[in-house]
Amino acid sequence: MAVINGVETRLPDGTDKKPSRIQQRNRGRILDAALEVFSQHGYRGATLDQIAETAGLSKPNILYYFDGKAEIHVTLLNQLMETWLDPLVTLDPKGDPxxxxxxxxxxxxxxxxxxxxxxxxxxxxxxxxAPRMGPHLQSDLRPLFEEKCAVIQNWMDQGHLTQLDPRHLIFSIWATTQHYADFATQVQVLLQDDPAGHEGAATYLTTLFTRLLTP
Amino acid sequence: MAVINGVETRLPDGTDKKPSRIQQRNRGRILDAALEVFSQHGYRGATLDQIAETAGLSKPNILYYFDGKAEIHVTLLNQLMETWLDPLVTLDPKGDPxxxxxxxxxxxxxxxxxxxxxxxxxxxxxxxxAPRMGPHLQSDLRPLFEEKCAVIQNWMDQGHLTQLDPRHLIFSIWATTQHYADFATQVQVLLQDDPAGHEGAATYLTTLFTRLLTP
DNA sequence: GGCAAATTTTACCATTTGGTAAAGACACGA
DNA sequence: TCGTGTCTTTACCAAATGGTAAAATTTGCC
Known part of the structure; x- marks a missing residue:
């Protein structure tokens, strides 16, 4: 496979050489459009026509760059996995807990x-x-999760943090932070004219986890 | 409108009289099947054929009881709203904070x-x-949310709880609890062979909110 | 400029899907 | 048991949708 921007990339003709500038640009446009459409309507709710229009290309042209709707979705998910795991990767066992x-x-x-x-x-x-991502959860997320749980467990055993189940701790971090993106519609209705916005959430969560974890 | 099980119910023929036993049974079956299918595949991903098969009825028969796919979805959402809000309704201003x-x-x-x-x-x-539920968020959820925020704020002002933004407190309760249902697939992968299961989450969350809220 | 390869467009197609019409089967009170 | 209104089935349809074939156009290299 050719590697573009660190991501494995199948060329339209199936061969394996350097993609042209046009290819890089158009694949990028398609993936960006697909992210927009898939995230808004879900996999089944998204149509190739919508993606095509958002990308500013014709539908058959999109199918020139990707083998089908499913491949676009999978490509997006694969790319995303790395970004998504990165903050947890960065968690440093040698830092202050x-x-x-x-x-x-x-x-x-x-x-x-x-x-x-x-x-x-x-x-x-x-x-x-996770119909299109189950394997990735097992192979990518799970080992990382277990590694970092062990790190946190160590910190707790050494008395630097409250004794808690590290797994549920991580779940609660994911849940509370992602809530602001995934349930944004609801949050917006309920926080309507709040000037604090993002800062309010940051302050609250800092307090929450500080009080929870300070022994 | 006729009222069945406390829920407004439009009869198939549009008139307004007591529904037969068959109607109650079949509308129930359809809604249960629709809950199964919609929750698994989303609105667009669900098909009337799937709902029909799950309900054990034919597609045209389903459309005899409901005006269309959208009406089934909306009916489900309306019924759900009450159930969903109930735990918050129950929060008692006179109880121990x-x-x-x-x-x-x-x-x-x-x-x-x-x-x-x-x-x-x-x-x-x-x-x-929330394409089919935006209004309900405004009219049902929001007033309740604000009422209960005020209750919690009072408790805080009286020194019974840590001073926090009650709105974000409620968000974090929603996020952490619903996470176990909405992200069950992920949780299952990561907690694979955990014997504790539900109890683990209950213990963790009790600790979390106790430490957070105890002044 | 000329030419091969890459890219884009036009014109389709098959399947799926929400929905309808109308005939047939059934329930139930008189 | 008969007839009326309720319920169910059969046979469809139009639109949407993922996808393809092949012609037309553009790009980039000599």
Whole structure:
């Protein structure tokens, strides 16, 4: 496979050489449009026509770059996985425990604000039973999750943090941060004219996890 | 409108009289099948044929009881709203603050375990921008939310709980509890052979909100 | 400029899907 | 048991949708 931007890329003709500038540009446009459409309407709700129009290309042209709707979705999901796991990868066993976790929370919250489409794409996939991503959860997410749980468990055993189940701790970090992207519609209705916005959530979550984890 | 089981019910012929036993039974079957299918595949991903087969009825027969796919979905959402809001309604301003909130958390967590289909139906609707439920959020959820925020704020002002933004507190309760239903696929992959199951989450969340809210 | 390869468009097609019309089967009170 | 209104089935349809074939156009290299 050719590797473009660190991502495996199948060329339209199936061969394996350097993609032209046009290919890079158009594949990029398609993936961006698909992210927009898939995250808004879900896999089944999204149509190739919508993606094509959003990308500014014709439908057959899109199928020149990708083998089908499913391949676009899978490509998006694969690309996303890396971005999504990155904040957890960054969690440093050698750093200060509380500081590390708080900055992990912060990074996840920033992602909910800056990449809401990605968050919703991911949420929609999991919500429907991860039909196109189950394997990735097993092979990519799970080992990382277990590694970092062990790190946190260590910190707790050494008395740097409250004794808790690290697995549920991580779940609660994911849940509380992604909530602001995945349930944005609801949040907006309920926070209507709040000037604090993102800051309000950041302050609250910092307090929450500080109080929870400070021994 | 006729009222059946406390829910407004439009009869097939549009008139307004007592529905037969057959009607009650079949409308029930259809709604249950639709809950199953919609929660699994989302609105667009669900087909009338799937719902019909799950319900054990023919497609035209389903359209004898409901005006169309959208009406089934809306009926489900309307019914759900009441169930969904109930635990928050129950939050008693005269009860013990911490106890009240902890048992609210517990009720929500029990719902995530006992009504995962409902949780996912709701999550899917919000995730896509609440196209069929926006008005209900404004008219039903919002007033209740604001009322209960005021109750919690009072408790805080009287020194019974840590001073926090009650709105984000409620968000974090929703997020952490519903996570176990909406992201069940992921949770299952990561907790694979955990004997604790539901209890693990209950213990963790009790600790979390106790430590957070105890002044 | 000329030419091969890459890209895009036009014109389709088959399947799926929400929905309808109308005939047939059934329930139930008189 | 008969007839009326309720319920169910059969046979469709039009639109939407994922996808294809092949002609037309553009790009980039000599």
């Amino acid at each position: 509380l500081e590390e976790i708080l900055s992990y929370v912060q990074r996840k919250l920033d992602m909910a604000r800056d990449l809401p489409r990605e968050s919703r794409l991911f949420a929609g996939e999991i919500l429907q039973g | 911490l106890e009240e909130i902890l048992s609210y958390v517990q009720r929500k967590l029990d719902m995530a375990r006992d009504l995962p289909r409902e949780s996912r139906l709701f999550a899917g609707e919000i995730l896509q921008g």
